[in-house]
Amino acid sequence: MRPLYIGFVIWLAVCSGAFWGCTREKPTQADGTSHLVLVVLSDTSSDRDSTGYAPVSGAKVILSSEYGMRIGYADEFGRAEWTSLPSSEYSVTARAPYPGDPTIQLVGTLEKIEVPPASSVVETVLVEPTSSTGLVINEIYSSGPVNNFFFFFDQFIELYNSSDETKYLDGMMVMRVSGNNDGKGPGADEGNDGDIDGVTYAFKFPGKPGEHNYPIRPRQFVVLASDAVDHRKTCPTSIDLSHADWEFYNQYSAEDIDNPNVPNLINIRSDRTTDFLINLVGDIVVLSSGEDSVWSDGIDIRTIIDAVEYHGSPTARKTLDPRVDRGFTLSPPRYSGMSMQRREPGYDTNNSTLDFEIIPHPTPGYQ
Structure with a gap:
């Protein structure tokens, strides 16, 4: 059930036409022709009324490569999107507050995401609770x-x-x-x-x-x-x-x-x-x-x-x-x-x- 559920969540996020709030750094970065969609999900299977994974709306998503850094924010479907990306290998970090506990953050990372020229790539970032001494x-x-x-x-x-x-x-x-x-x-x-x-x-x-x-x-x-x-x-x-x-x-x-x-x-x-x-x-x-x-x-x-x-x-x-x-x-x-x-x-x-x-x-x- 869980693989089907996570697949459905990704499909819903990718197919939605909702507005997502991606902001970019100053336009000193190289532009390209590639397209990247990142879907931020959290594992809610431990919750009594949950069926598996849930989108993390509002998550801050940081995209890094040799061309610099770009920042996006996930929409209500957990989706952040970048267009006109140059071909490169990207690293991603997603971060969001953990409900009810300010000492814990939901954090997820992906490394070595290959984005070829003129391509469209969809990836999933799973975030987990992470505590720190501060x-x-x-x-x-x-x-x-x-x-x-x-x-x-x-x-x-x-x-x-x-x-x-x-x-x-x-x-x-x-x-x-x-x-x-x-x-x-x-x-x-x-x-x-x-x-x-x-x-x-x-x-x-x-x-x-x-x-x-x-x-x-x-x-x-x-x-x-x-x-x-x-x-x-x-x-x-x-x-x-x-x-x-x-x-x-x-x-x-x-x-x-x-x-x-x-x-x-x-x-x-x-x-x-x-x-x-x-x-x-x-x-x-x-x-x-x-x-x-x-x-x-x-x-x-x-x-x-x-x-x-x-x-x-x-x-x-x-x-x-x-x-x-x-x-x-x-x-x-x-x-x-x-x-x-x-x-x-x-x-x-x-x-x-x-x-x-x-x-x-x-x-x-x-x-």
Whole structure:
């Protein structure tokens, strides 16, 4: 019965002549002659009075390809449509609120949808309830500003609390994972023992996990600066981070800058004497609860709150364990002044390929 039912729902959506609200980005994208229909459905078989699948009206549908991003909204039949598409391989994410619980979202993804030239393609996106702790890495600025003297010390990581309750940063750890290159690679579970390996830098917030001294309020952005100074004084094309919420400070370095007006994350690796800096175009950034602080034997996956892998090439080898991040986001060029940010604040499907996009300039604190 269920295959027949889902087929009927798709047929109804495709054949309907109802208006659907698809919006497009600015018309800088390539146009083509292809046509794509996406039908967003949710599994309602667990509902007492339901017979199977139901269309998800109003779902936000994000279509991504080498030509950029297009956004559509499903109509009452769960249908979103794009015309004049260029031939390409597309990725899709659909997202809608879960009725009655703001901490849960209905999320579905499709990858590698082939749309040939002058074709008409129909696909179904099944969305499922997805919960989150609410605390995510929202932006990573690693590329450095436009300059010709290799300046990139204005890096920052931005956190965001997308939940409706206050979270606490006490004892949490922020890590760069770029080691373990002789094994499965950075962030892989080398011994299949439930952790990720290759931690290069590990800095922690003050306090212990579970304490309640350093809150991050609902819908609040928190900026973690490599150096919390006004970098425009050194490089005019850079940014002012003197008002960052936190600063990475390496107490084992004689040269690291410390803004006394900004609280510090402290280095827990005494063998690392340089500042917390990440690779300009390819790296892994991890936020963990801090319950497992023994970095040398790997960080337990169960303690990882969020992690993002990024690379400069779409053909780069993915190494971070897929239980932590199923994809990786593309990074902007070195010294481009561009940044990587979630498509929407807090938007998290556990797949950075779909969750992130490159933006023209950094926005610390979601400016």
